[in-house]
Amino acid sequence: MNLSTFILLSLGVGVVFGTLLNTTFPENIEIINQNILAPVGESFLRLIQFVVVPIVFSSLIMGLTRIRGAGQVGRYTIKLMTSYLVTSSISLAVGMGTAYFLQPGSGVTGFSIPESISISEAPSLISWLVSLIPVNPLEALSNGNLLQIIFSAVLLGIGIQLAAEKAKPFVEFIESIYHISEKTLSMILYVAPLGVFALMSSTIATQGLELVAKLLLYVLGLVIASLIVLSLDMFVLFLLKADPVKFIRSLSEAIALAFGTASSNAALPVVLQNIQENYGLREEIASFAIPLGTALKRDGAAILQGFNALFVTQIYQVPLTTSLLMAIAVSSLLVSFSTPGIPGSALITMATVLSASGLPLEAIALVAGIDRITDGLKTVVNIIGNSTNAIILSHWESETISEVEPIPVLKN
Numbered sequence: 001m002n003l004s005t006f007i008l009l010s011l012g013v014g015v016v017f018g019t020l021l022n023t024t025f026p027e028n029i030e031i032i033n034q035n036i037l038a039p040v041g042e043s044f045l046r047l048i049q050f051v052v053v054p055i056v057f058s059s060l061i062m063g064l065t066r067i068r069g070a071g072q073v074g075r076y077t078i079k080l081m082t083s084y085l086v087t088s089s090i091s092l093a094v095g096m097g098t099a100y101f102l103q104p105g106s107g108v109t110g111f112s113i114p115e116s117i118s119i120s121e122a123p124s125l126i127s128w129l130v131s132l133i134p135v136n137p138l139e140a141l142s143n144g145n146l147l148q149i150i151f152s153a154v155l156l157g158i159g160i161q162l163a164a165e166k167a168k169p170f171v172e173f174i175e176s177i178y179h180i181s182e183k184t185l186s187m188i189l190y191v192a193p194l195g196v197f198a199l200m201s202s203t204i205a206t207q208g209l210e211l212v213a214k215l216l217l218y219v220l221g222l223v224i225a226s227l228i229v230l231s232l233d234m235f236v237l238f239l240l241k242a243d244p245v246k247f248i249r250s251l252s253e254a255i256a257l258a259f260g261t262a263s264s265n266a267a268l269p270v271v272l273q274n275i276q277e278n279y280g281l282r283e284e285i286a287s288f289a290i291p292l293g294t295a296l297k298r299d300g301a302a303i304l305q306g307f308n309a310l311f312v313t314q315i316y317q318v319p320l321t322t323s324l325l326m327a328i329a330v331s332s333l334l335v336s337f338s339t340p341g342i343p344g345s346a347l348i349t350m351a352t353v354l355s356a357s358g359l360p361l362e363a364i365a366l367v368a369g370i371d372r373i374t375d376g377l378k379t380v381v382n383i384i385g386n387s388t389n390a391i392i393l394s395h396w397e398s399e400t401i402s403e404v405e406p407i408p409v410l411k412n
Contacts, residue, residue, distance in 0.1 A: 004252035011200050011260050018204025021086035029205050037202040044195025048266040051185045053144055055124040055269045056291045057153055058178035063287025064157025066169055073154055075289055078137040079396050083389045084293070084337070088302045091229045092332055092401060093387070095303035096310055096325075098225040105314030121390045146265070146295035150176035185269050189253075196260030203372045215370050218311060223375050225303045226381050232390040240395050250278035251387060255380055262375035264382045271383050275390065285394050293386030300378030300385075301339040305353050312354060324357060331356035 021029050064073065083412045099105075132147050134140035137156075140148035160167040225276050234244040248255070254274045259269040309328040313320060331353045339349050354361050 001191065002252075004256040005279075007196050007253070007256035007260055009258070010197040012382050014197040014200030014407070015204055017197070017202040020192065021201070021205040026047070026070070033202050033205055037198045037205065039209050040198035041195055041202055041258060041412055044191060044198065044260060045266055046192070047195075047262070047264065048189045048263075048269070049144065051181050051188065053141055053149065054177050054181040055185065055272065056146065056294075057141060057149055058174045058181060058285075059287040060150060061157055061160070061174045061270055062178060062292055063169070063284045064153060073158070073288075076393065076397075077292075079393055080289055080292060080389060083396075084297050087385060087389060088297070088333060088336055090232065091299040091302040091381075092306045092329060092336070094228050094232075094277050095225045095306035098221050099307045099310035102217060102221045103314055104107060104215075104225070105311040108326045119366045138263055144265075146387070147152075150224055150292055150295060151229065180260055181269075181344060182273065189270070191258075192257060199260060200313035201260075201264070203364060207370075207372060215367075218367070219370060221311075222307060223377065225307060226300065226377050229303060230384060236388055237391065240391065242395070245281060247307050247387070247391075250274050252382070254383055256343075258379040258383050259376040262372065264294050264298075264379055264386075267383055268280055271387060275387055281390060285397070286390060289390035289393050290386060293389055294383075297386045297389060298336045298339045300380050300381035302332060302336035303381065304349060305335055305401070307396050308350055308363075308367060309353055309357055309359065311367070312359045315366070316360060318359065324330050328353065329356045345371055 021032065028066055132151055134145070134148040136151055137148075138150040141151055160171060234247075237244040237247055251274045253273065254267050254270040257270050258264065261267065268291065271294075274288060275290060276283055276286045306328065308357075309332060312318075312326070318324070335349045335352050350364055350367075354363065
């Protein structure tokens with residue numbers, strides 16, 4: 001049994017075990033969850049996070065040393081951001097369109113528009129851009145700030161190219177870090193089925209399936225929107241002659257892990273490994289595009305923000321005007337680029353969208369309980385969209401998938 005199958009099997013067993021606890025032994029949920037399930041799940045996530053920073057940083061440096069100068073880095077960035085903007089806009093439109101046609105909030109009652117809403121002000125675009133520049137690269141590494149890590153790696157990569165032969169010892173050191181981190185990741189993945197089982201059991205046991213039944217149309221709408229976006233990704237790969245079947249098989253471990261952990265950051269090292277070793281995407285593109293996409297590219301978040309905003313308008317019977325739709329669309333798109341790659345992060349940023357659109361923040365509480373159950377699917381949409389955009393960049397750079405060979409240094 002391969003790892004991806006084992007993880008999915010563990011996920012299924014976790015759903016069954018969590019349901020059994022929730023329905024048959026509700027009095028034991030708290031003690032079992034607090035002392036066994038939650039600690040095991042949290043420990044696994046921390047183990048995965050342990051290798052995220054060294055793998056991302058070292059792979060970026062290794063990839064950037066193969067890129068020909070700052071001009072090529074700039075070209076990669078411009079092309080990726082253009083691709084991100086187009087594909088994220090499509091994902092947002094799918095989410096809003098699905099919510100509009102299904103009307104999942106129309107039958108939800110018991111809510112009224114509050115007289116006053118406390119709004120927390122979101123940081124300005126200029127402040128956010130300035131914050132991407134780390135004061136100390138070691139601080140960026142210790143905090144795990146992916147965008148600051150990428151910025152640091154790009155600057156160091158340019159410096160390595162300028163230093164030429166004198167930078168060779170540092171590059172060899174970075175390569176050693178990558179290989180050590182990769183082997184460490186391989187060991188950690190042996191406990192992935194146990195971690196996924198604990199995470200899913202904890203979620204189902206504490207949340208239960210009754211909430212899914214009450215918000216069935218809401219869950220169904222998110223599933224439909226996610227499947228539409230995934231189908232569009234596969235269609236793009238088909239048009240590029242990039243073999244969608246091979247793509248899915250290559251990323252099977254990463255997909256299973258993303259679904260089980262609901263964390264793009266946790267799945268990042270496995271996505272990076274799978275897309276290079278199994279699929280054969282060139283390292284200089286994969287090592288730059290995949291971390292950048294993990295930090296910025298959130299198709300699942302774009303779907304959720306647009307879908308949830310329309311869901312809230314339906315609950316409170318707020319008329320849809322052109323200005324309201326524009327506010328929802330613009331704020332949802334911007335927020336999707338700044339959503340952290342951790343479980344439940346889209347709900348945290350949902351307040352910004354609702355505030356910008358003048359909608360009640362209290363509605364967040366309604367979808368908070370169901371979010372963890374659908375979060376895994378949104379994470380899968382994130383990593384597949386991110387990987388698809390990396391392949392788009394590869395073709396945009398006049399590289400065909402058939403010509404790309406796996407990087408020898410990454411083989412076991």
